[in-house]
Each structure stands twice: as structure tokens, then as C-alpha cells.
Amino acid sequence: MCSLIKLILSDAEYDINRKTGEVIGARNALHTFRNVCKSAFSNGNRSLCTHCAFRTAVDQYKVEVYVRPLPNVNISQFAIAFELLAPGEIVCLRDILTLVRSEFCQATESDASKVARDWPWTEFWQICDRQDREVCPTHFQLGSTRMLKRMHQSPEFRTNDDFIFTNMQNCTYFGYYEDTCDVKKWCVLSVEPKSLYAKARLQWTLESTSHNENQVIARLSHCPGKMRLEEFKTFGSLRAGHRLQLRNILHALVTKSLSFKEESVLVLIGQSIWEAGP
Numbered sequence: 001m002c003s004l005i006k007l008i009l010s011d012a013e014y015d016i017n018r019k020t021g022e023v024i025g026a027r028n029a030l031h032t033f034r035n036v037c038k039s040a041f042s043n044g045n046r047s048l049c050t051h052c053a054f055r056t057a058v059d060q061y062k063v064e065v066y067v068r069p070l071p072n073v074n075i076s077q078f079a080i081a082f083e084l085l086a087p088g089e090i091v092c093l094r095d096i097l098t099l100v101r102s103e104f105c106q107a108t109e110s111d112a113s114k115v116a117r118d119w120p121w122t123e124f125w126q127i128c129d130r131q132d133r134e135v136c137p138t139h140f141q142l143g144s145t146r147m148l149k150r151m152h153q154s155p156e157f158r159t160n161d162d163f164i165f166t167n168m169q170n171c172t173y174f175g176y177y178e179d180t181c182d183v184k185k186w187c188v189l190s191v192e193p194k195s196l197y198a199k200a201r202l203q204w205t206l207e208s209t210s211h212n213e214n215q216v217i218a219r220l221s222h223c224p225g226k227m228r229l230e231e232f233k234t235f236g237s238l239r240a241g242h243r244l245q246l247r248n249i250l251h252a253l254v255t256k257s258l259s260f261k262e263e264s265v266l267v268l269i270g271q272s273i274w275e276a277g278p
Contacts, residue, residue: 001078001081001082001085002081004081004084004085004130005070005077005078005081008069008070008127008130009069009070011069012068012069012070012126015066016066016164019063019066019163019164020160020163020164022063023063023155023160023163024155024160026061026062026063027155027156029061030058030061030154030155031156033057033058033061034058058154059154061154061155062153062154062155063152063153063154063155063163064150065150065152065153065162065164065165066163066164066165067126067165067167068164068165068166068167069124069126069127070127070167071168071169071170071171072166075171076170076171079142079171080121080127080142083121083122083141083142084121084130084131091140094140095140097140119143119144119145120141120143121141121142121143121144121169121171122142124148124169125150140173140174141173141174142172142173143171143172143174144169144170144171145170146168146169146170148168148169187275188206189206189267189270190203190267191203191206191264191268192262192263192264192267195262195263196224196226197227197235197264197265198264199224200223200224200227200232201219201222202222202235205235205236205237205238205240205268206239206267206268208239209239209240209241209242209245209275211236211239212240212241213233213236213237213240215240216232216233216236216240217233219236220232230257231257231259234248234251234252234255234258235265235268238252238258238268239268239271239272246272248272249269249272
């Protein structure tokens with residue numbers, strides 16, 4: 001991280017020198033253009049259209065200000081460097097932990113983090129090309145609550161230093177997920193798409209333990225002709241009640257009411273064992 005910080009600061013000094021030359025060049029060109037304008041006005045060309053045309057031409061000599069790529073605070077510089085160099089595995093792990101915190105700890109985001117969404121450091125135009133990993137969507141990252149916009153100003157009545165801005169953005173870690181995000185959908189297995197269980201529309205019975213046997217019986221009309229009604233009922237009711245799952249598995253083994261050679265049945269058993277709670 002130290003080498004990256006040194007490289008960014010070194011390149012910043014080069015960019016500052018180049019920006020200073022750009023400001024000096026624009027100032028000289030603006031002075032030359034103003035002399036041309038004065039000469040035109042002195043020759044009696046004072047029409048309103050000519051005046052507006054000159055004002056429009058003067059605006060073209062504005063120069064974009066240069067914002068230093070890093071704040072002056074050392075700890076902020078290291079935080080930004082880590083964000084640029086962080087491996088994809090670490091980024092994914094942060095997202096997972098943020099999701100768990102958001103879903104299970106009922107965490108709420110502050111007003112500051114809402115503002116920071118629009119200003120992740122990895123998208124700051126001065127350093128975005130320094131990112132060492134492939135750009136991928138992420139929900140937890142380093143941002144700033146101080147919004148910064150690109151500015152252009154005239155060099156006529158300003159010094160060269162007026163075009164070099166200190167980076168006043170702060171560093172704030174923030175994470176967010178949409179309100180509709182459901183962690184359950186990432187933890188539920190799926191029945192084999194071409195199996196009879198998929199045709200019987202029994203996927204919903206894997207997704208939770210909140211249903212009951214009567215709800216499964218009410219859907220017996222969905223049972224395909226090649227599937228036994230008893231198997232449909234057993235499959236759909238196996239997870240009906242989180243405290244009954246292991247007993248229902250034992251019952252299916254004893255009565256042989258499920259085809260344990262089917263992949264979808266193994267998926268059902270695995271889901272029941274891995275998610276014993278509600």
C-alpha cells in the first residue's frame with residue numbers, strides 16, 4: 001500500500017506542474033483575445049451581437065481545477081489504498097457480513113451513509129484507474145459524505161494556486177442492501193428442473209418450514225400422473241414444521257414413501273438437515 005500511495009502522490013506532483021502550465025497558457029491566450037476584443041471595440045464595432053460573441057468566446061478559456069487525489073490524513077490514504085488493492089475474496093466476504101448484519105441485526109443506515117452512496121472512492125476520477133482488481137458490484141465500500149464536483153474557472157483574475165484544490169473528502173465505510181433483499185433465497189436448494197417434483201410445483205415446500213400438511217394436501221391436484229399421491233404428500237410435508245423434519249425423514253425411510261434415488265429427494269433431505277430451524 002505504501003508503494004501505491006507514493007506512486008499516486010508522485011504522479012500528482014507531475015499533474016500539478018502540468019495543470020500550472022495549462023493555466024498559464026490559458027491566461028496568456030485570454031489576455032491576447034481580450035486585446036483583440038479591445039481593438040475591435042476601438043474601431044467602432046460595438047454591436048450587441050459582437051459583444052455577446054466575445055463573451056461566449058471568453059468562457060471557452062476556462063480551465064478545470066485540479067483536485068489532489070488523496071487527502072492529507074495518513075490513515076485516510078491507507079484506507080483508500082487498501083480499497084484499491086483489496087482482493088476480490090475480501091470484497092465478497094465484506095458483502096456477506098454486511099448482508100448478515102443488515103438482515104439479522106436489523107441495522108439501519110445513517111444519513112451520512114446514504115449520502116456516501118454517490119461517492120465511493122473507487123469511482124473518484126483521479127484514482128479510479130488505480131484499482132487492482134476487476135470491477136464488480138459491491139454493497140460495502142469506502143466512500144465520502146462530502147460530495148465533490150468537477151469545476152471550471154477563468155484564469156484571468158486567479159493565481160496558479162487557485163486551480164490546485166486540497167482533497168477535503170473524508171473516508172466513511174458504508175454498506176446497504178435493498179429493502180426487498182431476502183437472505184433465504186441464497187440458502188435454498190432447488191429441485192431438479194426436469195424432475196416430476198418440479199412439474200408438481202413442490203419447490204415452495206423446500207423454502208421454509210412454515211407450511212403445514214393440510215396446505216400440501218390442498219395441492220394434490222398438482223400431482224403429475226406418473227407420481228404417487230403418497231409420494232407427493234410425503235415430499236411436500238417433510239419440512240412442514242422445523243421440529244418434525246428429522247422425524248419425517250425417518251418416517252420416509254421406514255415407509256419407503258420417497259424415491260431416494262432421485263436427486264430432488266436428496267436436495268430435500270440436504271435442505272432439511274442444513275436448515276434445522278425455521
